[in-house]
Amino acid sequence: MTSTSPDAPAASGPLSGIRILDMATVLAAPFSATLCGDMGAEVIKLELPDGSDSLRTLAPVDLFWKVTNRGKKGLTLDVRKPEGKALFLKLIETIDVLVENFRTGTLDKWGLDIATLHQANPKLIVLRLTGFGQTGPYAARPGFARIFEAMSGFANLTGDAQSGPQHMNFPLGDVVSGLFGAFSIATAIVQRAAHPQQRGSEIDLSATEAMMRLLDPLAAEYEKEGVVRQRAGNRATYTAPSNMYRTGDGAYITVVGSSAVIFRRLCHAMQRPELADDERFCSNPARVKHVDVLDGMIADWCLAQDFAAVAAALDEHGVPYSKIYSIADVATDPHYQARQALIRLPDKEHGSLPAPCIVPRITGFDPAAPRTGPDLGEHNAEILSTLGLSRDQMDELRGAGVI
Numbered sequence: 351m352t353s354t355s356p357d358a359p360a361a362s363g364p365l366s367g368i369r370i371l372d373m374a375t376v377l378a379a380p381f382s383a384t385l386c387g388d389m390g391a392e393v394i395k396l397e398l399p400d401g402s403d404s405l406r407t408l409a410p411v412d413l414f415w416k417v418t419n420r421g422k423k424g425l426t427l428d429v430r431k432p433e434g435k436a437l438f439l440k441l442i443e444t445i446d447v448l449v450e451n452f453r454t455g456t457l458d459k460w461g462l463d464i465a466t467l468h469q470a471n472p473k474l475i476v477l478r479l480t481g482f483g484q485t486g487p488y489a490a491r492p493g494f495a496r497i498f499e500a501m502s503g504f505a506n507l508t509g510d511a512q513s514g515p516q517h518m519n520f521p522l523g524d525v526v527s528g529l530f531g532a533f534s535i536a537t538a539i540v541q542r543a544a545h546p547q548q549r550g551s552e553i554d555l556s557a558t559e560a561m562m563r564l565l566d567p568l569a570a571e572y573e574k575e576g577v578v579r580q581r582a583g584n585r586a587t588y589t590a591p592s593n594m595y596r597t598g599d600g601a602y603i604t605v606v607g608s609s610a611v612i613f614r615r616l617c618h619a620m621q622r623p624e625l626a627d628d629e630r631f632c633s634n635p636a637r638v639k640h641v642d643v644l645d646g647m648i649a650d651w652c653l654a655q656d657f658a659a660v661a662a663a664l665d666e667h668g669v670p671y672s673k674i675y676s677i678a679d680v681a682t683d684p685h686y687q688a689r690q691a692l693i694r695l696p697d698k699e700h701g702s703l704p705a706p707c708i709v710p711r712i713t714g715f716d717p718a719a720p721r722t723g724p725d726l727g728e729h730n731a732e733i734l735s736t737l738g739l740s741r742d743q744m745d746e747l748r749g750a751g752v753i
Contacts, residue, residue, distance in 0.1 A: 363390020363715050368539060370447040371396055372422065373429075375403045378495070378524040378557055379451035379479040380419060382531025386447070387421040387720065388708040394445075394733060395422040399751055401726040416722035417705045420695050424724025425733050426753045430460055434752045438462070439470045440737050447475045447535055454480055454489040464552055475538045475550040479531050483556035493557055498523030502561035503568060510583035526564065527557035585645070590637035591616070594674065595649050601657035602674040605648065605664070608634060612669060619667040620651045697722040727753065 365386055372383035373396040380395070387393040397403055408414045427441075428434040439462075442448065448467065450457060457463065467474055478484060481493015496517050499505045504523075509516035531553075538551040571577040579587070584594035589608035596602055607616035610633070614626040625631055625647070630640040637644055652660050657673060664671045673679065680686060681704070694702035696719065703722055730753055734744055747753045 363388075363717060364712060365536070365539070366390035368392070368446045369444060370394070370449060370535070371441065371445045372449045374449050374451040374479065376405045376451075376524070377418060377521055378527045379449050379477065379531055380405070381525055381528025382477060382479065382535060383447075383449045384418060384420060384422070385528065385532035386535055388717075390715070390717070391447075393422040394425050394441075394729075395419055395724055396425050396427055397726060398428055399426040399727070399748075399753055401426075412699075413703065416697060416703060417695065419723030420705060421720030422724055423733065424726060424728035425730055426727035428752050429462065431750075431752050433747060433750065435461060437734070437737060437739075437747075437752075439466070441733070442467060442470045442474060444736075445471065445474060446539070447477060449477045449479070449531070449535075451479045453492065454478075454484050468549055471550070473542060473546075473550045475535065475542065475553070477531055477535055477538075477553045477555060479527060479555045479557060481557050483559065484554045495521030495523035495557075498527065498557040498561045501558050503565055504561050507565075507579060507581050509581045511581065513581075515581065523557055523561050527555065527560040530560040530563070531555055585641065587638070589634055590641045591644055591648055593645055593648070595652040597652050597657040597660050598654060599656040603652060603657065603660060604672055604674060605652075606670045608637075610634075613637070615667040616648075616664075616669045619663040619669055620648070622647070622651075693719045695719055695722045698725075 368386065368391040370383050370386055370391050370393045372380055372393055374380050374383070383391075383393045383395075403415075405418060406412070406415045427437060429438045457467075464476065467476060480489070481497060482488040482491055496505075499517060499522060500515075502523075505515045505517055508518065534553045534555055538553060542548070542550060568579055571579060584604070586592040586608075591605065591607045591613070594602055594604045605616070607613040610626075613631070614623075617623050617626040625644075629636065631637050631644055661671070661673070675683070681692060686692060689707075691707050692704045693707045695705050697703050700722075708717065708720075731741075731744065734753070739747075744753065
């Protein structure tokens, strides 16, 4: 995955032969299509002719779009106009998966309900990724990542008692729901292959439910024990020690010593082997009960020396830890470099841009790095010519604002 040539042929991937039309906006649903593109699917990115997708304007302007929509072909088409709708349905005949994230009922209002879509292509899989799903009293509400994080209970677990709930400086709710979207698409493709006589699936994916799905034990804790899990800063309230500590030279390090074996190793790394047999710390429940005292000891040990010394001691005794990385640390880490965890995406404007590698790595699948996201309507001529349109017809549609 190191090629920077935009013309380099991609190896056949697990989703090779699958054609996806991504008409979604911003991040969550488009990320689903991007992940499928990483696995070899052909992805067409459909936008309105005015280029009004707000992802094009999010900081860093242009870069966010380029890396998020990597590997896609760009098409503009206003499906709200009769000529655009007709072309859209003709294109749908050639598509395996349609990805959309409009408010519930929007496509129906445009005359593109599921029955119409399946009339054009009975095998079409439709992923509908919305904030709250296609049913229920909140179905028509607008949704954004921070809303999903808040309503799922996730944001209530971040921060500490003094800070109150916190959001992170990245739309986690979007990319998590995008992961579920890619999983949903792959699942529906397998189902269609197993039952070729059935119509294509309509997938109702709620981004808020996707975030909630990450929090497996919380509902059971609440019902059976009356526990409403709260934020605890960098601590884990279910195991100890598991916290973030500051070293003497100002680095931050996360250390996990929750199992009996690893805690004993940590005690030896700190040159305090007797702590492993202290009744306050001899089991995980005991360590959780006395976590303030234990964390204080570990914090003092870390603060008394620089990061290099702390790391050396933890390495020597096999204790899991990591420095808290910035993207600068990620870019220069020798392990990531050895695995080419950051790849170069070919780009007409910048030459190439760094971005995360294709995940996961699959035996026999070693694709070239995908190119960055397309310019507005970059592949109009290529795609529309396959529908039988001439240059003159394209010019006429362009003049009418259809493409």
